[in-house]
Amino acid sequence: MLVEVKNVTKNFTGTKVLNNVSISIDKGEHIAMMGPNGAGKTTLVRAILGFYHIDSGKIEVNGKDPIKNRVEVLKNVGFIPQLPPPIKLSLDELIRYVVKSSNIDKSMIIKEADRLELSIKQNLSKPFFKLSGGMKQKLLIAIALSKESRLLIFDEPTANLDPKGREKFYELLREIKNDCSTVFITHRLDEVKTLVNRKVYMDLGKVVEDEKI
Ligand SMILES: Nc1ncnc2c1ncn2[C@@H]1O[C@H](COP(=O)(O)OP(=O)(O)O)[C@@H](O)[C@H]1O
Ligand SMILES: [Mg+2]
Structure with missing residues (x-):
């Protein structure tokens, strides 16, 4: 089992945000995760x-606790956040950092970014946080797709993309190796169908429906 989530509960300031959630993700599974x-x-x-x-329950990724073994767990996982972090580094610095820390090929990142029609070369000295929302998203996607991952998680990845960016993004996704499991958080099932x-x-903090399609 790639991901095992068992009876997980999480509270934020007294509100139960995850309420006894159990879900497992196997190799080769590609999930659309939806909900209000x-x-x-x-x-x-x-x-x-x-x-x-988490407040209670258990989470394992590749048999490892993602908090105790964060570095090891994240080595095999790509993640595109819903909100890009406010990174102060310039694109050049950020890419250099990523290449060094994650063993990703720089030319690969640039190639993927090009295909999403994000021209990195003209923006290398720009701080990441000064890019437009869609440009940030494209760079994060290019980085995640450049990495050899066993699991890729996309948290509403297309919300900020223009229609063409969206189209290119889905084109790139079709090239992901099938044994890499994927999770798409999305409001548009038709896009990822x-x-x-x-x-x-x-x-309301629970998995209320879970089915193979
Ligand atoms: N860092 C946080 N601190 C406090 N409350 C949070 C935090 N992150 C999320 N929440 C709350 O947890 C609930 C679930 O949020 P979230 O997981 O972002 O939902 P979804 O991604 O399904 O829209 C919301 O009520 C949100 O306000
Ligand atoms: Mg969300």
Whole structure:
């Protein structure tokens, strides 16, 4: 089992955001995760990535605790956040940092970015946080897709993209190796329909529907 989430509960300031959630993700599974705003989708994936401590239950990624073994767990996982972090580094510095820390090929990042029609070369000295929302998203996508991952998690990745960027993004996704499991948090099942084989629906901190499609 690639990801094992068992009876996980998470509270934020007294509110139960994850309420006894159990879900497992196997190799080769491609999931559309849906549900209304505030359902707990982002919290769940962030807990899987070890970004949040949980109050009770258990999470394992590749048999490892994502908090205790964060570095090792994240080595095999790509993540596109819903909100790009406010990174102060310039694109050049950021890319150099990523290349060094994650063993990604720089030319690969530039190639993927080019295909998303984000011209990195003209923006190398610009701080990441000064890019437009869609440009940030494109760079994060290019970085994630350049990495050899066993699991890729996209948290509403197309929300900021223009229609053409969206189209290119889905084109790139079709090239992801099939044994790399994927999770798409999305409000548009039709956009990912041909890329997924399972749909999970969350509401009020619970998984309320989980079926293969
Ligand atoms: N860092 C946080 N601190 C406090 N509350 C949070 C935090 N992150 C999320 N929440 C709350 O948790 C609930 C679920 O949020 P989230 O997981 O982002 O939902 P979704 O991604 O399904 O829209 C919301 O009520 C949100 O306000
Ligand atoms: Mg969210």
